[in-house]
Amino acid sequence: MIYLDYQATTPLAPEALAAMLPWLETQHANPHAAHRAGRQAKAAVEVARDRIAAAMPAGGAPSFTSGATEALNWAIKGTTGPIVTLATEHAAVLDTVAAEARRGRAVVVLPVGRDGLVDLDRAAAAIRPGTGLVAAMLVNNEIGVIQPVAAIAALAQAAGAVMLCDAVQGYGRVALPADCDLMAMSAHKLHGPKGIGALWMRDGLSLEPLLHGGGQERAGRSGTLSPALCAGFGAAATLIAAEDADHVARLWARAVERLDGWTINGSVTQRYRGNLNVRRNGLDVARLMSECRDVAFSAGSACASGSGRPSHVLRAIGLSDGEARSSIRIGFGRYTTADELLAGLDAIVAAAARQGLA
Template sequence: MTYLDYQATTPLAPEALAAMIPWLRDGHANPHSPHREGRRARAAVEVARDRVAALLPRGGRVAFTSGATEALNWAIKGTTGPIVTVATEHAAVLDTVAAEAALGRTVTVLPVRADGLIDLEAARTAIVPGTGLVAAMLVNNEIGVVQPIAALADIAQAAGAAMLCDAVQGYGRMPVPEGCDLVAISAHKVYGPKGIGALWVRHGVELAPLMHGGGQEAPGRSGTLSPALCAGFGVAAALMRDRQSADMSAVDRMWQAALGRLGPIWMVNGSIEARYHGNLNIRRDGLDVNRLMSLCRDIAFSAGSACASGSGRSSHVLRAIGLTETEARTSVRIGFGRYTTPADLGAAMEMIAAAADAQRRGA
């Protein structure tokens, strides 16, 4: 099996697994307990926190969560005032702001252009004094487009609004802009374990708690932390920092090779210039994606967002960039990264292209 679904989740780094095993096997103490073993577990959590924070803006604190979905819910529900967000955000943002709107909170959803990028002038019109929160994604999980978060943060700051960045797909791959006030990240998108993420909160930003209880994590997240998950996340974050240049160079080379193999009959969805190159979202006229995936069953890739799989709906992101329902349903997402070899990617692209050609000939 060739794994090409890195936006859905990444393989667990062996180093991260090795860091977790001692805590899973022997380190069973509660890191919030005052005895010696509890303090030892707490020390491991704090080492991990520092490693995760090293890839985030200065002047804030990392609060561990169960994942990015919890972090985004907390950031949105924990703030007040009107919300401005973007039509191509993850469901964890769009569904949460819809829930807030149902409770009476004002929500503005900005459209995007055909390249998937927001219009900053439209953002300036929408983000006005009195806005409470601006929520936007750094790297889109479906089409890989990189939004101008730094410029958005400047607009938010000028209006007195807090800036929330969903940095799940961009964390460790590119800098998170310093102007953000809240940043949500997830371990399993950076070769760490599933079940842990974090919300970075700028000092001075007040958040109401999402869950009530012991308040173990400042600034108010309740629940017992897993030293094993924290340790795995910390090592994964350190590897992202140490390997960033090598990882990005390898991804860039594979992107160019994949585009060269596909040729002009395949169209790339979203901007090619403002994009993370480990995400290749493409479409081909007349393509039957379900049949393609059946023919290429030895390749793990996605027909749109993994988070919406099984819903029967076409991608809201692809519709937001102006694709018709038919065009959206002829699109596939191919994601690759650290553990993808050029040979494996090349062979997979050959198989996908050949299966699509055969499908067209048989039509």
């Protein structure tokens, strides 16, 4: 199997697995217990927290969660006041915002252009004094476009609003904006384990709890933490390095060359290059995926790809239903070799040619 679906999840780093194993095999103490074994487990959790925080802006710290979905729900439901967000946000944001709207909270969902980027003048008009929360994704999970989050955060700050950044696809891949108040992350998007994420919170900010109980985690999040998952997340965070970006840029150049004649969805310049969302008009994607069973790629975001609905992100950038349904997402990164990528793309191109789309 050639794996080209890095936006859905990334392969577990060997270093992350090694960090987890002791806490799965021989060290099983509850990190919230007061005895020596519990204190040792807690120390492992705090080491992991520090490693994750090292790549974050100064003046805040991450609280562990079960994943980015919980982190985003907590950030949105834990704040008050009108919300401004973007039409291309992840469902974990848009669905939570919609739930808040049903409870009477005012919501503005800003459109994006054909390039997938928000118009900052429209954002400035919407983010006014009295706005409670502004939510924007740093790197889009479907098309890889990098939003101008720093500029959006400046607008939020000027309006007195809390700025939430969905940094799930950006953490460890692109520079993080310094002026956000909340950032959501997920370990399995950066070669860590599934089942753990974090919500970074600026010092001095408080949120209403999403989960009530023992309040074990900082900032009041309840639930017993897994030292194994925390250790794996922390180990993965220490592997963030510039050489990943250089490797991805080289793969991108090879991929674009091999997919000559395909159209790239979203901005070609302002994007993370490990995400290649492309289309060929008339392409039968279901047939393509059936004929390329030895290549793992996506017809859309993993959480919605089984719904049968065209991608809301591709529709938001102005694609027709037909164009959206003729698009695929190819994701690659640290462990992808050039030979693997080109072999996978050759299989995709050949399958498309059998549909008369050479």
